[in-house]
Amino acid sequence: MKNPLMNNIELEFISSDILDDKKGEDKMKYILDRIRENKILVMEESLSSTEEAKLIEETMRSISEKFSGIEVSTLREKSDSGIREKLIKLLGGRTGGLTVIGPSKLIKQIKKEPKRISVWAERKME
Amino acid sequence: MPFRKFLGWFKGFFGKKKIIRLGLYGPPNAGKTTLANKISMDWTGEPVGKVSEVPHETREVQKKEKVTVKVGGKTIVMNLLDMPGISTKIDFEEFLQYGFSAEDAKQRAKEATKGVIEAIKWLENVDTALVIMDSTRDPYTQVNITIIGNLEARNIPIIIVANKIDLPESNTKWIEEAFPQHPVINVSGLTGSNVNDLYSAIAKYSK
Structure with a gap:
């Protein structure tokens, strides 16, 4: 029987508590595994620049005829260059932020502004 | 003083000129190779690589070594490193639109993914970076x-190049507003317009 939701787009909101337990490659694998299931993820944290580069690397290793990559955008809620923010990070805290990420086959466009992300997504009828 | 810095200072002090590894970074089709060719032609008479409208034409780091640039009484020697364009997606079907066979398109996509990884790995190994942006497009992208x-994060000096100013829809203010923390030099790699300003900036900001 055909799944009535198969042509819909699934958004998944992920708490930072889940991501806190995952570091390095585990975190990238967790993200990419979910994206390959055709989900758009909204994560309650911003990725660091190093994590963004790592994510692009891992995405490139995953590219196939069926998976053409990702669209990603990060909002850093607070500047992470201030003394207060550095201190929060040093103590293991979070300075906020948000990441939207999904398969490039679904996300037609991401428009980023310093404090806002707009996403246009479309699923082709199967 | 870290050992690398000390070594650089020591070599400089005794007259051995440091060779700057100048990385040209940016998304595909920003005009990196066109600009690299312009710089290389100006100072060596030889190009660095092939230019194409097809994205990901550069799929390996292309180098031109010991390019000597003389600007404002200063002489700098650099290894030009033209990087593959960095992207978050590569769809082989995109290459079909440019007339590639399915097999060639898949092969090109595979090579392009390796090129992106190589460009990211090189981020740790450049001394100064030119980040090339197409001034006709929104610069505020995740890439x-x-x-x-x-x-x-690596304290590498950055010069942003607002490229393609020869095009009527060029909007360099967009880039200056998006990245106010870095110097922005407006150039056309194609026509060579303002490229002398870029040489001055490289001499000023490189370390």
Whole structure:
């Protein structure tokens, strides 16, 4: 029987508590595994620049005829260059932020502004 | 003083000129190879690589070594490193639109993914970076932000190049507003317009 939701787009909101337990490659694998299931993820944290580069690397290793990559955008809620923010990070805290990420086959466009992300997504009828 | 810095100072002090590894970074089709060719032709008479309208034409780091640039009474020697364009997606079907066979398109996509990984790995090994942006497009993209963020994290001097100013829809203010923390030089790699300003900036900001 055909799944009535198969042509819909699934958004998944992920708490930072889940991501806190995952570091390095585990975190990238967790993200990419979910994206390959055709989900758009909204994560309650911003990725660091190093994590963004790592994510692009891992995405490139995953590219196939069926998976053409990702669209990603990060909002850093607070500047992470201030003394207060550095201190929060040093103590293991979070300075906020948000990441939207999904398969490039679904996300037609991401428009980023310093404090806002707009996403246009479309699923082709199967 | 870290050993690398000390070594650089020591070599400089005794007259051995440091060779700057100048990385040209940016998304595909920003005009990196066109600009690299312009710089290389100006100072060596030889190009660096082939230019094409097909994205991901550069799929391996292309080098031109010991390019000597003389500007404002200063002489700098650099190894030009023209990087493959960094992207978050590569769809082989995109290459079909440019007349590639399915097999060639898949092969090109595979090579392009390796090129992106290589460009990211090189982020740790450049002394100065030119981040090339197409001034006719929105510069506030995640790829540009990721490149700049990674260079900043490594304290690598960044010069943003607002390229393609020869096109009527060029909007360099867009780039200056998006990245006010870095110098922005407006050039056309194609016509060579303002490229002398870029040489002055390289001499000024390189370390």
